[in-house]
Amino acid sequence: MNTTALLAALTERFSALAETAELVRASREFRESGFTTIGFLAPDTVKAAVRAEAEALITAHGIRRELRLAETGHTPRRMRNTRRSEIHRHGTVIPALYESEELRHAVAAIAGEPVLRCPYEPEQFVITxxxxxxxxHGWHWDDYSFALVWVLDCxxxxxxxxxxxxxxxVWNKENPRLHSQFIGRSIISAELRPDDLYLMRxxxxxxxxxxxRSGRRLILNMAYAAHRDLDKTLSHETMDTLWAPS
Ligand SMILES: O=C(O)CCC(=O)C(=O)O
Ligand SMILES: [Fe+2]
Incomplete structure (x- = not known):
């Protein structure tokens, strides 16, 4: 299927979704907890195309990262990534999906507020x-409000x-006080399966x-902004360190 046909399949899925119980459930869950799984958002054809492209890109352009980031309390990153620039240069499906206004509108229906392209290009999408x-991918926050994560293998x-x-x-980059965040709060764990998508605040x-422990995990993360993010002066140390060419 070419990219135009894939986008048409998405459009068809979105029009079938409007006001369904699944969408209403996901939206309520997201507003309550900042997380919801939304595998129903994309048809299998689209997921298969994303997986095929991500597999090819991580094989050809994956870079191993092993580091700890001070801004998130020295938590580890041990992973392979393909960065936005390589995906943009060598991919077709993933960049087209990211640009899709309809996809953003569908995500906005769940988020309960407008969902915008990430103004800082290197953070728009990454394969991990x-x-x-x-x-x-150790404890951290992201700079922008939303992540739409495509679980391709898990x-x-x-x-x-x-x-x-x-x-x-709340993320204070100068003094993240990581351990203090856990005191008096619950950690919620969510099981993921291949072909899931999730939306997180x-x-x-x-x-x-x-x-x-064993096995393999592959995801595509698409980051999106809220209007409030455009007013903030964001610095990008963690992403710049994490995705720096090496
Ligand atoms: O791999 C995941 O499920 C989360 C990825 C993530 O948090 C990130 O890329 O910032
Ligand atoms: Fe993240």
Whole structure:
């Protein structure tokens, strides 16, 4: 299927979704907890095309990262990534989906507010692969309000790779006080399966991927902004460090 046909399949799915119980449930869950799984948002044809492109890109342009980031309390990143610039240069489906206004409108219906393209290009989308025991995307917040994550491959929950989050927390980059965020708050864990999508309020949810014990995990993260993000002066240290060419 070419990109135009894939976008048409998405449009068809979105028009069938309006006001369905699934959409209403997801929207309520997202507003209550800052997280919801929304695998119903895309048809299998679109998911298969995203997976095929992500697999090809991570194989050809994946870079291994092993570092700790001071801005998030020295939490680890152990992963392989393909950055936005490579995806944009060598991909077709993923950049076209990111540009899709209809996709943003569908996400906005769940978020309950307008969903905008991320104004800082390097943060718009990234492919992340965890392959080795101990691989993780450690505790952090993101700069922008929303992440739409396409789960392309994921081991069973007993092997790790599920997502954990603590909603309604605030990121102070100069002094993240990571451990203090957990005191008196609950960590919520969500099981993910291949072909899931999830939406997270990533600027105010401290989140991580539970370290892998075995197996493999592959995701595409599409980041989106809210209007409030455009008024903030955001710095981009974690992303600049994380996605720097090496
Ligand atoms: O891999 C995931 O599920 C989360 C990814 C993430 O938090 C990020 O890319 O900022
Ligand atoms: Fe994140």
């Amino acid at each position: 692969e965890l392959t080795a025991s101990g691989d993780t 081991p069973p929950v007993e092997e790790g790779g599920f997502v954990q989050y603590v909603p309604n927390t 990533t600027d105010t949810s401290l989140h991580r991927v539970y370290p892998l």
